Amino acid sequence: MVRIETRRGRLIIDDLFGKRYEWTVEPRYWRNPIIAFLAWLVMPLVVYGVYTSAFGVVPVALLSTLVFANVLSMMTLSLGFQSIGTGRLNFGPHFFLALGGYTAALLNVNYGLNPAITLIAAFAIGAIVGLGLSPITIISRGVYFVLFTLILPLVLYQVAYWRSDIFGAETGIPGVDALFLTGDLILDLFLFLYTSLAIATIIMLIYDKVLRSKYGLLMGAVNEDEELARMYGVNAPFIKVVIFTFTSGAMAVAGWFLAHYQGSFAGPAWLTPEMLALILLTSTLAGKGAIYGQVIAAYIIVILREVLRSTSGELGLAALYIIMLVLLFVLPEGFWGLYRKRRYREYYPTIKVRKREVL
Amino acid sequence: MNRTKWVLAVVLVAMAILLAGCQQPTQPPKGATTPIPGEKEPIKVCGLFDSRIPVFKINMEGIKVAAEMINEQGGILGRPVEVIFEDTQKKVDVAVTAYRKAVIEHGCEIILMEGVSEEVYAVAEEGAKLYPKYPHILIAANAGMETNIKVINEYDKYKFYFKALHPDAGQGLQIAYDVVPPVAELVGTKKVALWIEEAAWTECMRKGCSFDTKFGKSEVKSIKEMLEEQGYEVVHYADIAVGEKNFLPYLEAAKASGAGVIMVVSSWYTDTVTLAKQWSTSGANDIQIVLWGGPHQMSAYWKMTGNAALGIIAPYFSYPELPPVSPLTEEFEKKWCAKGGEAGCPTIEQSTHHYISELFRIKEAMEKVGSTEDIDAVIKAMEETMFTSHTVISPQDCYFGRKDMYFHSYPWHPAYSLGQYQCGGKVVYVNDKEIARDHGYSEEVIKELHPEAYKNPAELREICK
Amino acid sequence: MLEALDYIVVYTLIFGSFYLGLALGFTVITGVLRIFHLGYGALFLVAAYGTWLFCNDIGVELPGAIVLALILIAAFTFVLYRVVVVKFIEVEDYLLAGLFAIFVIIQEIVSYVYPETVGVYLPTTIISGSVPVGHASVPGQYIVVSTVSLVIMLVFLVFLLKTKAGLIIRAISQNTTAAKLCGVKFDRTYALAMVIASIPAGIIMVTIAPIWPVNPFIGMELFSFAMLPAVLGGLGNLRGTLIASYIIGFIHAFCGFAINPRLMLLVSLVVVLVILAVRPRGIVEAETVW
Incomplete structure (x- = not known):
């Protein structure tokens, strides 16, 4: 037996x-990262399995929520990485999301370009605009940088209405080709879910790889004390320009995904202070410099938002922000801090320890 | 239990669940719950609204009252109506999520949705995918013409969608022919200032538009052109930014132009409460102002403006002033005003009337078809039947079956609804009686119209001191 | 042409003074105290709805209700300082997130308790109707708001430049450690300064209410109008804030009365972007209050 x-x-x-x-x-x-990644991978299937067994219906709302969690992950990952590499807090991440969304929608609807090409275009436009704006990461800092980046989405919002003939104002640009249209709604949903998960994973792995490389250390040095880093010969402006440019492109990819996921893109729906608040708070709650933490935070916050939406009625948003405020008090190092605390005395090395040894 | 065992247990449970989940899920709604003996399974109506927005909250309350009324009448073909609300948080992604949940998880056959164009566009695309497997009816009070064209040109794909409002292109015609001329006549002017919110839904009104549909080519001129064709002089024209709070430059320019009437076309996004406040204290406060779209259609507007609305003319739909357009207008009034208790009838606005009326239209269509489940047939019945019980619109003006650009939407705005805020916030309907008659309103409604009671703002300020 | 010029001049002063009133508190808190107050927008809500609460729900006469609302703002700011600022003063991302979260929470709660249809209205009109100025005419209440703004500016200047408390605040702003070494009661002074700086937002909100929106979501917009001149002028420098306020006032007046009112906001945003790109630390790059 x-x-x-x-x-x-x-x-x-x-x-x-x-x-x-x-x-x-x-x-x-x-290998905890691998286990965590596998858990992330099977989570939608687990959700699907548990829910359908328990209630006899497909949990479309929850699965859709997970799609959005992946989109938010793309944003918070890029914002977190950008904050480390530039030492600046960007208050206009949703501006780049909207840029990507508009690029994809306009090219697809007006010129019939397929999603693969619009993906490249969205990333390119995001990165080019990021590159154009990147000098500001060198010349501006603190609240001045915050205000500068905060104005960007406000300007795009105004332009979207002012040139409604191009951007479609509040109704946006409908008729964007969906990435998947198999005829089976649930299959489509899973395809969207795993595509968004794959994009978030790629972004995460790139950032993780960079942070573990010597460039990660240079970024950390810039973040810690820019003047000192420059004294030691670190080319801080170059690092900041490259990081700002790449992360802007990555944020635009989130917009590209939304346009091809929803079949339309309306900038004013995303260029709101609420979207900024969601991205900022999620990124903060992830934990400092914690790339994996960004994904965890995005999942927790988005699922929390969905649960509160369904249960708390009019006070759903208030409840969400109250919980986030409490979390700020109880999680001094964000969600990632919980894990780090538990792993403190264990063998698994941290990024910094390993790199210090290498050097 | 040590950590290793915990992890093992979690992995095993997860695997078990996965295996269970691999089974084909059972087809949900119909018959999923055990019917109570003697009571039929309810018809589920889902409302997708952001309850934080006051007007949507009023919509939700109205839908609940309408459902109660239907249930008191024995439901629809014996099936009670059950209302489920899902919060959209007025966000596109949440609205799509809520819609999927409503159709697939709740099994709703009827979806009533807030009239936010960007959400409705995304949801309509989603609905086209859902409909073949989950037949349902979607009703939204959004203005955008885009959805009309979709239903006309790709009927089989989008037939589930009805617009409980007048499409934007049609609204331009209504403003140019039914709103400005009678008010200009009351004022005794031919000089008009025209301000239009600069948004996608007003594009046709600002620039004119033409579109090809299966019913032929339609062409609609801009409001300005239509007014000029009728001999009016548009002495001041302005596009207003969405969310504008500073109206003084517009008001001063209108005053300098010598306009006798200011016609403001906006949605809820333009702050017409602030507009009223600034107009009443500006140098332009003697010019008759006419509003279209916004909170002025509710009795609460008077209080919201701190009485600054005195003299303003705008579509108005609150009880108890509302004329008895159909028997349902009064039936609903009883129920609705009872909710307010001693405080009087709660404030209500146009879209709430549309949602509650549409529930009754669906009831009538289902009863005509003799089935609550044959949604295709119900849609056909909704298209073919002249609905006579709308609370605020005449049958011809809310007919869904016109073979033109109004197909699946309301052909016309209520032609009796222009109310002027007079002393103490009392609203007097000042519409032209002949226009209302032409639109098929009963003499009972016409009796409530008093264009002769119109007073200009300066006069009202003097009288109401 | 002359008429347009009159309008531009008059409304530059009117709009500029209004923005100045909104920005004064923010520039002191963010520039002098060096706390990026992302919860500043909540102060406008506390002022408007606090006054309504005391006046309409509790039955206090309007002047008393306004005073109580201002006390409420002071209490709110003090609690905010003790609970959030003190806790996160060294962790800037947490401080920003915390203040922003509190702003959103206040906004949502106000929206729940007093939805727009309640019709919250503050009858604080002092000059009703419009007042002719040259060829132009201005709502009388706007003149009141402008006067109040300038008076607050004057009070701030006197307080910061001529009083001992002001000197201490400036000392802390220049060099916190040195100020502490000189025996400054850091914590108390900080709290006091933050409370004092939050009052103008309340006064402006109450005064502008008869001709501006009063709804639960107005905080973010007023916050933007406060931040634009404060940052454009150079944080913490009242002279810079004054100049920046009138620059934005001029843009709005010029676009509004001479070009196209539709472009008022868009042009001012673009101009601020351009100025910040050229002068990344604002118009007056000074570390002083004036």
């Missing part, structure tokens, strides 16, 4: 077809 037992950190399956199998499951040897 097959026996399954756990002993001394091992999973043992005995007497399975006459053989004995043993695996070491001691947590200290686990």
Whole structure:
């Protein structure tokens, strides 16, 4: 008879077809990022499985929420990475999202370009505009930088109405080709979900890789003390321009996805202070410089928003922000801090320790 | 239990759930719940509204009252109506999520949705995908013409969508022919200042438009052109920025132009409360101002402006002043005003009337078809039947079946509804009686119109001191 | 032409003074105290709805209700300082997020308790109707608002430049450590300065209410109007704020009366962007109050 037992950190399956199998499951040897990634990957399927078994209906609302969590992840990942690399807090991330959305929608609807080309175009436009604006990361700082970036979405909002013939004002640009149209709604939803997840993953891996490289250290130096970093020969302006340009392009990709996901894109719906508040608070609650934390925070906040939307009625948003405020008090290092605290004495190294050793 | 065991347990449970989830989900709504003996399964009506926005909250209250009334009448073909609300937070992504949930998870056959164009556009696209598997009816009070064209040109794909409002192109015609001329006549002027909110939904009114549909080519001129054709002089024209708060430059320019009437075309986004406040204290406060679209259609407007609305003319739809357009107008009034208790009838606005009336129209259509489940047939019945019970619009003006640009939307705005705020916030309807008659309103409604009671703003300020 | 010139001159002063009144508190809090007050917009809501609460719901006479609302603003700011600012003063991202979250929470609660249809209106009109100035005419209440703004500016200047408390605040602003070493009671002075700087927002809100929107979502817009001149002028410098306010006032008046009122906001935003690109620390790049 097959026996399954756990002993001394091992999973043992005995007497399975006459053989004995043993695996070491001691947590200290686990590759936590891989486990977390796998959990992220299977989560939609788990949600789908639990919900359909329990209620007999497909949890479309929850799955749609997860799609938005991925979009928010794209934004917060880029904002967090940008903050590290430029030492500036950008109050206009949704401006770049709208740029990407408009680029994709306009090119697709007016010129019939397919989503693959509009993806490249959206990233390129986001990056070019980011590059054009990047000198501001060198010459401006503090609240002045904040105001500068805060004005960008306000200007685009005004322009969207002023040139409603191009941007469609409040109704936006309808008729954008959907990325997936299989005829099976649930399949489409899963395809959108995993596409957005893949984009967020790629963005996350790129940022993670950069942060673990020597450029990550340089970014950290710029973030910590720009003057000092320059004294040590770090080309801070170059780093800031490159980071601002790339992250702007990545934020535009979130807009590209939204345009091809919803089949239309209306800038004024996204260029709102509420969107900024959501991105900023989520990014802050992620934890300082925590790239993985951005995804965790985006998921927690977006799911929380959906739960409160369904349960708290008119006070749903107030409740969401009250919870976020409380979290600011109880999580001094954000969601990522919870994990870091638990892992503090364990073997798994942190980015900084490893890089310090290398140097 | 140590950590390893916890993790193992979680993994095992997750795998079990995954396996369970791999089964094909059972088709939800119909018959999913066990019917109570003697009571039929309810017809689910989902309302997608942002309850933080006062006007949408009023819509929600109105829908609840309408559902109560239908249930008191025995429901629809014996099935009670159950109303479920989903919050949209007035955001496109949330609205789409809420819509999916309404159709797939709640199994709603009727969806009533807030009239926010960007949300409705996204939802209509989603509905086109949902409809084949989940037949339902979507009703939204948004103005944008885009959705009309979709229904006309791609009928099979978008037939589930009805617009409980007059499309923007039509609104331009109504303003140019039914609103400005009678007011200009009351004032005794041919000089008009025309301000239009600069948004997508007003594009046709600002620039004119033409579109090809299966019913032929339609062409609508801009309001300015239409007014000039009738001999009016548009002495001041301005596009107003959405969300504008500073109207003084517009007001002073209108005054300098010598305009006798200022016609303001806006949505809820333009702050007409502030406009009233600034107009009443500006040098232009002797010019008759006419508003179109916004909170002025509710009795609360008077209080919101701190009585600055004195003299303003605008479409008005609140009880108890509202004329008895159909028996339902009065039936609903009883229920609605009872809610207010001693405080009187709660404020109400145009779109609320549309939503409640549409519920009754669907009831009538289902009863005509003899089925609550054959949605295709119900849609056909809604198109073919002249609905006579709308609370604020005559049957011909809310007919869904016209084979022109109004298909699946209201052909005309109520032609009796121009109210002037007079002393103490009392509203007097000043419409032209002949125009109202032409639009098929009963003599009971015509009796409520008193153009002779019109007074200009300066006169009112003097009288109401 | 002369008429347009009259309008431009008069409304530059009127609009500029109004923006100055909105920006004064923000520039002191952000520039002098160096706290980027993202919750500043909530002060306008507390003022308007506080007055309505005391006047309409509790039955206090209007002048008393206004005074109580201003006390409420002071109390709100003090609590905000003790609970959020003190806690997160060294963690700027948390401070910003916390203040922003509080603003949104206040906004949502106000919207729940007093939805727009309640018809919150503050009858604080002092001069009703319009007043002719040259060829132009101005709503009388706007003249009141402008006068109040300039008086507040004067009071601020006297307070910051001529009083001991002002000297201490300036000292803290210049060098916190040195100020502490000189025996400045840092915490108390900071709290006091923040409370004093938050009052003008309330006074302006109450005065402008008869001719401006009073609704639960007005805070963000007024906050933007406060931030534009404060940052454009150079944070913490009242002379810069004064100049920037009138620059924005001029843009609005010029666009509104001579070009196209539709472009008032758009042009002012673009001009601020351009000025900030050229002068990244505002018009008056000074570390002083005046």
